Amino acid sequence: MTTGAWRRGATMPYPLYGHASTVLDNSIYVSGGLLGNQGIIHGSNHGDNQDENRESSREVLQWDLKSRVWEKRASMSIARFSHRLATASGYIYALLGMYEPFCDIERYDSRTDHWTRLRPLLIGSFNYGMVSMPSGNLLVFGGRRWSDGQEVIMKSVLEYDTKKDRWREICQLPRPLTGTECTLLPLPD
Secondary structure: OOOOOOOOOOOOOOOEEOOEEEEEOOEEEEEOOEEEEOOEEOOOOOOOOOOOOOOOEOOEEEEEOOOOEEEEEOOOOOOEOOOEEEEEOOEEEEEOOOOOOOOOEEEEEOOOOEEEEOOOOOOOOEOOEEEEOOOOOEEEEOOEEEEOOEEEEOOEEEEEEOOOOEEEEEEEOOOOOOOOOOOOOOOOO
8 A cells, every 4th residue: 555544445245244364376365254234243142133143154255456356266164253264385274263163174275276174173262363374384372262161261372284284282371362363573683
């Protein structure tokens, strides 16, 4: 943005919330979420319909930055809401979610337009932070999980090795953390 100001970008084909997005090559990918309609959010806790219309989406949309066109891509194998997408080593990874199986992940190959299920996380979580590392591995920070019918905020930092399809805990945060957004910020030497 050469003007240093926000400006309106591409309009989504329809309103969504609880979706995830990432960039791969010259495209923005948007996946999952719940449909919103004219300012009314389906499945929200506002109004009489509470969970009546709650149905997460498997759909994936691609916004090509050159052609400036939205296209549908292959759907994820699992409908997801409040999940995360990350780009690593030329693939897109869809991790976990809020209402769906908390442990499941899958990888999208844009060259073949195909999703592949990967090794699930042993203890599922939601409302975590995630970042893609230069190595191609993904880090998951904190989040919440269910334990004996209660939500527990976590202190773990987990690493997903995208080449070996393997999870491991690499450390504990100083205190529990939830609802976090993360990014990698390279600093000059």
